[in-house]
Amino acid sequence: xxxxxxLPLILIFVSVIISIKYRNWGxxxxxxxxxxxIAFTYRTFDYITYFYLIAGIVWTITSIYSLSYGKNYGKWxxxxxxxxxxxxxxxxxxxxxxxxxAGWEIMSIxxxxxxxxxxxxDIEAYVFMFFSxxxxxxxxxxxxxxxxxxxxxxxxKINNDYVLLIFTLxxxxxxxxxxxxxxxxxxxxxxxxxxxxxxxxSATMTLMGVYGITKLALLSPVSEVxxxxxxxxxxxxxxxxxxxxxxxxxxxxxxxxxxxxxxxxLLSALGLYIAINDGIFRAFVLISILIFAMSHSIAKTGLxxxxxxxxxxYFSGISDNKGLLARMGKFFILSSLSGLFPGIGGxxxxxxxxxxxxxxxxxxxxxxxxxxxxxxxxMGEGFATAAMFKVYYFTDNHSKKNNKNNLxxxxxxxxxxxxxxxxxxxxxxxxxxxxSGIPNVLIFNGFMIESRFGPxxxxxxxxxYVVLITLFFTLLAYLVFGKPKTRTVKRWNTGIENNETxxxxxxxxxxxxxxxxxxxxxxxxSDLETVDIFWYFMIRIASSYRKxxxxxxxxxxxxxxxxxxxxMIIAFISIIVIVSLY
Amino acid sequence: xxxxxxxxxxxxxxYKNYDVYSNEIVRISEENKEDINKKxxxxxxxxxxxxxxxxxxxxxxxxxxxxERINSVRVDSSFKRRNIKILNDSVDSALLKVxxxxxxxxxxxxxxxxxxxxxxxxxxxxxxxxxxxIEIELERIRSNLHVIKCLAESAGFSIPEKQLSYLIExxxxxxxxxxxxRYFFGANYINDVNxxxxxxxxxxxxxxxxxxxxxxxxxxxxxxxxRLQENGTVRDMNSxxxxxxxxxxxYDARLDSSSLYYESYKIFTGSSGDVFxxxxxxxxxxxxxxxxIENTEIKENESKNKYDLNKSGTGYARIESPQGDLFYxxxxxxxxxxxxxxxxxxxxxxxxxxxxxxxxxxxxxFFVWESFGIWISEKEVNFI
Numbered sequence: 001x002x003x004x005x006x007l008p009l010i011l012i013f014v015s016v017i018i019s020i021k022y023r024n025w026g027x028x029x030x031x032x033x034x035x036x037x038i039a040f041t042y043r044t045f046d047y048i049t050y051f052y053l054i055a056g057i058v059w060t061i062t063s064i065y066s067l068s069y070g071k072n073y074g075k076w077x078x079x080x081x082x083x084x085x086x087x088x089x090x091x092x093x094x095x096x097x098x099x100x101x102a103g104w105e106i107m108s109i110x111x112x113x114x115x116x117x118x119x120x121x122d123i124e125a126y127v128f129m130f131f132s133x134x135x136x137x138x139x140x141x142x143x144x145x146x147x148x149x150x151x152x153x154x155x156x157k158i159n160n161d162y163v164l165l166i167f168t169l170x171x172x173x174x175x176x177x178x179x180x181x182x183x184x185x186x187x188x189x190x191x192x193x194x195x196x197x198x199x200x201x202s203a204t205m206t207l208m209g210v211y212g213i214t215k216l217a218l219l220s221p222v223s224e225v226x227x228x229x230x231x232x233x234x235x236x237x238x239x240x241x242x243x244x245x246x247x248x249x250x251x252x253x254x255x256x257x258x259x260x261x262x263x264x265x266l267l268s269a270l271g272l273y274i275a276i277n278d279g280i281f282r283a284f285v286l287i288s289i290l291i292f293a294m295s296h297s298i299a300k301t302g303l304x305x306x307x308x309x310x311x312x313x314y315f316s317g318i319s320d321n322k323g324l325l326a327r328m329g330k331f332f333i334l335s336s337l338s339g340l341f342p343g344i345g346g347x348x349x350x351x352x353x354x355x356x357x358x359x360x361x362x363x364x365x366x367x368x369x370x371x372x373x374x375x376x377x378x379m380g381e382g383f384a385t386a387a388m389f390k391v392y393y394f395t396d397n398h399s400k401k402n403n404k405n406n407l408x409x410x411x412x413x414x415x416x417x418x419x420x421x422x423x424x425x426x427x428x429x430x431x432x433x434x435x436s437g438i439p440n441v442l443i444f445n446g447f448m449i450e451s452r453f454g455p456x457x458x459x460x461x462x463x464x465y466v467v468l469i470t471l472f473f474t475l476l477a478y479l480v481f482g483k484p485k486t487r488t489v490k491r492w493n494t495g496i497e498n499n500e501t502x503x504x505x506x507x508x509x510x511x512x513x514x515x516x517x518x519x520x521x522x523x524x525x526s527d528l529e530t531v532d533i534f535w536y537f538m539i540r541i542a543s544s545y546r547k548x549x550x551x552x553x554x555x556x557x558x559x560x561x562x563x564x565x566x567x568m569i570i571a572f573i574s575i576i577v578i579v580s581l582y
Numbered sequence: 583x584x585x586x587x588x589x590x591x592x593x594x595x596x597y598k599n600y601d602v603y604s605n606e607i608v609r610i611s612e613e614n615k616e617d618i619n620k621k622x623x624x625x626x627x628x629x630x631x632x633x634x635x636x637x638x639x640x641x642x643x644x645x646x647x648x649x650e651r652i653n654s655v656r657v658d659s660s661f662k663r664r665n666i667k668i669l670n671d672s673v674d675s676a677l678l679k680v681x682x683x684x685x686x687x688x689x690x691x692x693x694x695x696x697x698x699x700x701x702x703x704x705x706x707x708x709x710x711x712x713x714x715x716i717e718i719e720l721e722r723i724r725s726n727l728h729v730i731k732c733l734a735e736s737a738g739f740s741i742p743e744k745q746l747s748y749l750i751e752x753x754x755x756x757x758x759x760x761x762x763x764r765y766f767f768g769a770n771y772i773n774d775v776n777x778x779x780x781x782x783x784x785x786x787x788x789x790x791x792x793x794x795x796x797x798x799x800x801x802x803x804x805x806x807x808x809r810l811q812e813n814g815t816v817r818d819m820n821s822x823x824x825x826x827x828x829x830x831x832x833y834d835a836r837l838d839s840s841s842l843y844y845e846s847y848k849i850f851t852g853s854s855g856d857v858f859x860x861x862x863x864x865x866x867x868x869x870x871x872x873x874x875i876e877n878t879e880i881k882e883n884e885s886k887n888k889y890d891l892n893k894s895g896t897g898y899a900r901i902e903s904p905q906g907d908l909f910y911x912x913x914x915x916x917x918x919x920x921x922x923x924x925x926x927x928x929x930x931x932x933x934x935x936x937x938x939x940x941x942x943x944x945x946x947x948f949f950v951w952e953s954f955g956i957w958i959s960e961k962e963v964n965f966i
Contacts, residue, residue: 249624496632498629500626501626505624505625506624506647507649510650512650513651
């Protein structure tokens with residue numbers, strides 16, 4: 001292998017060292033190495049390399065954003081931030097489990113330190129570390145199993161799904177999927193991780209999990225059972241992730257839950273991929289996963305940058321109204337995360353939903369799972385749209401005048417534009433077998449994406465036409481009617497002076513009340529507090545475990561010689577019985 | 583009565599610096615300031631009124647909400663405050679103003695005022711007792727039908743709403759036929775009621791039959807029941823009228839006040855204290871009022887008595903108006919009103935509404951508000 005191929009990896013580790021002394025140069029070198037990484041590793045239609053493109057774009061955006069944003073934090077942020085990226089790059093370069101695990105730890109430990117150094121309490125850092133190490137242990141187990149079945153630590157074809165299953169459990173712990181949701185939102189929301197770090201935790205660190213699962217899924221045999229299991233876990237994550245995002249008042253927490261929702265969609269799509277055997281269909285599902293992962297990662301980065309740009313964590317703390325560029329960028333980012341056009345998220349969501357609805361044509365359990373999964377995913381997207389609208393509206397203080405633009409604003413705008421750009425050129429990223437046209441209606445060959453699982457197409461979409469038509473009518477409306485004329489008038493409330501406005505909390509209280517049994521909404525007269533039920537049950541299990549151990553220590557292991565004697569006699573008899581049986 | 587010291591009996595309400603109990607009037611040092619609930623993070627104040635669609639009278643609601651659910655509501659009725667110049671008026675002149683305080687409850691106000699005057703001037707409420715009962719029960723039928731109509735309207739039930747409006751019109755026409763005025767104006771005087779009670783029973787029987795059909799239809803509507811049940815629940819010993827009886831309290835001035843003499847009256851009570859329970863109590867009372875009218879014997883006054891009103895004295899009266907205890911206290915000096923105190927049931931009903939609303943959502947608002955049959959016009963009277 002050519003050493004030049006590894007140049008970005010060398011550069012990123014060098015930039016870690018440089019950033020200790022020269023923060024900005026570190027970030028610049030990190031951005032440069034990310035761009036080179038894309039150039040060296042990305043190959044069109046080699047779908048696994050799309051992960052390199054996605055990760056590279058996110059690292060570039062966050063590194064540039066950090067040039068301005070990172071000023072607010074101490075010297076420690078830049079090296080830890082870049083080292084996390086270096087860990088992820090190691091994962092993407094890895095061609096065997098050992099390097100992969102090394103990269104996983106290089107990625108996790110600086111991330112843990114970022115949370116720990118910037119902590120408010122100890123719990124967030126411990127939670128982060130605990131779930132990270134669970135994931136590492138499970139990935140190690142899957143590596144050992146892979147070695148057992150294939151005789152090497154390399155990524156080779158395997159005849160059963162155990163490696164994939166255990167690896168996925170490990171990745172789930174990192175991705176914040178059910179029942180490990182806490183591992184995603186808590187460190188981000190309450191650990192006060194800086195926005196740039198939150199962006200890479202949420203956008204690319206979880207992407208590494210998706211990457212690992214995809215890599216192993218490509219090497220593993222078809223399994224309907226595991227596929228349906230992944231669909232189920234994914235769907236539960238989507239539903240709860242989107243619900244919790246909608247009701248979150250902490251903006252970073254909202255972003256964390258949105259990631260859980262997106263990762264849930266990806267896992268369920270991976271489940272569909274693992275469960276089906278049709279070559280054309282499988283390939284379409286795989287591309288869908290990659291397009292969705294691309295939209296999620298880049299748009300999620302934009303979401304965290306938008307949140308970081310507000311200078312606060314809670315909607316209630318918003319004091320500024322950002323400029324037009326920031327609002328436009330935010331609009332494209334959030335519409336993409338809502339699964340709407342003209343961002344690439346619209347295409348990703350369309351492709352995933354098409355995959356599930358096509359899956360409904362397969363007979364049996366997978367067909368039923370597909371139609372149920374697709375419907376619930378669509379519902380989850382609906383909640384996500386509501387959550388994103390909340391971010392769009394309530395991250396500005398509408399009574400204030402616009403602020404001036406700065407580097408952070410330009411980065412947000414560029415991220416939004418990039419999502420539209422990627423959507424426009426998406427037909428270039430998708431294999432020729434899914435590209436066609438209808439020249440009779442002026443959609444020329446090569447500009448239309450077809451979803452299909454057989455010779456006939458199932459659904460059609462032409463992203464470039466969507467963008468061009470939207471742009472055309474927008475410009476036409478602008479030319480005809482000119483700049484929209486708006487005026488702000490003082491509210492008249494039948495003579496009563498009341499200047500309060502609808503806020504983000506009231507916006508989402510409908511769901512707090514409608515789903516109070518699921519969300520465990522405090523229905524007392526104090527307020528409408530909700531509980532993450534997975535965290536709630538985890539705490540209950542931990543508390544029950546502590547009670548059990550306390551009971552055992554008091555009742556059995558209580559230093560009473562007679563109790564020990566009974567215990568030893570029972571143990572001795574048991575051993576004799578077991579030995580005699582064999 | 584009139585001890586101005588101890589609190590005995592059940593609480594009736596407040597007028598200016600006086601708290602009225604069924605057996606006493608207690609002077610309070612100053613009107614208690616309304617406690618303003620502190621807002622929690624995320625909560626906003628939503629202002630509704632004082633002049634807005636859906637409101638029959640001018641009233642402002644200061645609602646604290648975290649969204650959807652109402653956590654606290656304060657009713658500001660002061661926009662409807664009216665200074666009514668009545669002091670130093672003669673009884674005749676004062677009566678004209680009292681019967682116009684609230685047209686819908688004109689009979690109750692006029693009769694209660696006259697009973698207080700009669701009490702002050704030692705005039706016995708004799709022959710007119712039963713006629714007055716008929717007046718008040720007719721007024722109760724119309725008022726309760728009005729509340730039920732408003733509940734149907736809140737549920738968007740246009741057909742029963744129109745049917746009840748038609749029935750209310752029928753009752754008003756019966757009142758107009760009997761008393762020459764659909765709001766009893768000019769019907770009442772000292773120990774005298776001006777009315778022709780012939781054919782009343784036949785007319786009122788028709789109302790009973792027609793209401794029975796609407797009532798049964800409403801009870802069979804699951805949607806209507808769902809909107810009413812477990813909505814706006816309140817149980818408070820300081821309550822009055824149908825709202826009190828719907829919560830299981832057997833409060834009724836027809837039983838525990840001697841101002842009017844009811845020969846036999848069977849009280850209806852509920853237990854749940856919700857909008858549905860108040861609806862049931864009011865509906866039952868429509869039938870019981872019709873029964874009372876049918877069973878009340880009318881004796882025509884053989885001769886019109888002439889009373890000397892140019893005397894002095896202090897008196898009070900408490901009757902069961904359609905919405906609860908209505909209380910009047912008058913001080914007459916040489917035939918002129920020297921002082922007057924009036925407590926409307928709307929005072930307590932507003933307090934009950936404020937207690938019933940928290941925990942309910944915005945769509946329940948009108949059901950809860952209408953179920954108490956509050957009249958701001960009665961509550962915001964300031965006699966000067």
